[in-house]
Amino acid sequence: MFRVRRSGFGIVAAAAVLVVAAGCAAKGPVTATPRPFPGAAVPPRALPEDVRTAEPITIQPAVVSLALSLRGIPYRNGGSDLAGFDCSGFVQWVFAHNGLALPREVKEQYRVGRDIETDNVKAGDLVFFETVSPGASHVGIALGGGEFVHAPSSRGVVRVERYTSGYWSDRWVGARRVTASAEPAS
Numbered sequence: 001m002f003r004v005r006r007s008g009f010g011i012v013a014a015a016a017v018l019v020v021a022a023g024c025a026a027k028g029p030v031t032a033t034p035r036p037f038p039g040a041a042v043p044p045r046a047l048p049e050d051v052r053t054a055e056p057i058t059i060q061p062a063v064v065s066l067a068l069s070l071r072g073i074p075y076r077n078g079g080s081d082l083a084g085f086d087c088s089g090f091v092q093w094v095f096a097h098n099g100l101a102l103p104r105e106v107k108e109q110y111r112v113g114r115d116i117e118t119d120n121v122k123a124g125d126l127v128f129f130e131t132v133s134p135g136a137s138h139v140g141i142a143l144g145g146g147e148f149v150h151a152p153s154s155r156g157v158v159r160v161e162r163y164t165s166g167y168w169s170d171r172w173v174g175a176r177r178v179t180a181s182a183e184p185a186s
Contacts, residue, residue, distance in 0.1 A: 059098050059099075059124065059180065060123050060124030061123075061124075063094055063095060063098050063124045063141060064123045064143060064149075066094050066097055066098065067090075067094045067141045067143075067149045067158075068143070068149055068160070070082075070085070070090070070094070071149065071158050071159055072157050072158060072159075073090075073151070073157060073158045074156055074157055075152065075153045075155075075156045075158075079151075080092060080093055080104070081093065085158060086151055086153075087106065087138050087139050087140065087150055087151045088104060088105055088106045088109055088139055089104070089151070090140075090151040090158060091109060091126060091139050091141060091150075092104055092109070094141065095178065100178060100180065102178065106128070106136050106137055106138060106139045107135065107136055107137075109126060109128075109136075109139055109176075110126075110135075110136035110139070110173070110174070110176065112126075112176060113126065113176040113177050113179060114176065114177050114179070115174060115176060116174075116176060116177050117175075118172070118174075118175065121142045121144075121175045122142065122144060122177070123142055123143050124141065124142065124177075124178075125142040125175045125176065125177050125178075126139055126140070126141060126142070126175060126177075126178060127139070127140050127142050127148050127163055127172075127174075127175050128172075128173040128174050128175065128176070129163075129168060129171040129172060129173055130171050130173050131171055136173045136174070138171070142163075142175065143160065146162050146164035146165075147161065147162055147163070148160070148161065148162075148163050148168075
């Protein structure tokens with residue numbers, strides 16, 4: 001008589017086969033547009049005029065969530081993809097994957113959106129610091145509560161830090177709120 005041996009590996013393997021089979025067994029025409037693979041360029045979407053003038057409250061959670069999901073990605077000078085990010089490449093990639101085009105360089109990103117007072121920084125705002133050159137030379141994404149996520153070179157990975165104390169507060173330049181149109185400030 002044939003006897004079935006149950007093991008943790010066997011159960012996991014069987015479940016994986018079922019998931020793959022179910023995923024590949026779609027019948028009928030596919031009507032949804034597939035999402036791009038991670039790292040693929042996502043073109044900015046056109047938004048209705050009334051959304052362009054509104055506060056970006058609807059995009060902030062998505063921007064923050066995506067940025068936090070990238071913690072641990074290595075720092076790479078000039079990097080702008082999942083193989084590694086520099087600070088402005090990280091910010092540009094996160095916003096692009098939420099349909100908002102930003103310039104590539106920190107100084108250009110500092111001219112986008114509107115100026116926000118330090119006390120009014122919200123999750124999803126861009127925060128800027130003076131590090132390697134005068135003016136804005138480092139950027140990250142505010143999380144709220146005085147924290148931000150960024151791609152620094154000192155420890156080599158995307159991480160969360162506090163901008164309200166120590167090294168970062170001494171180098172604070174300002175914050176910008178990016179609207180859906182991401183037009184440069186005048």
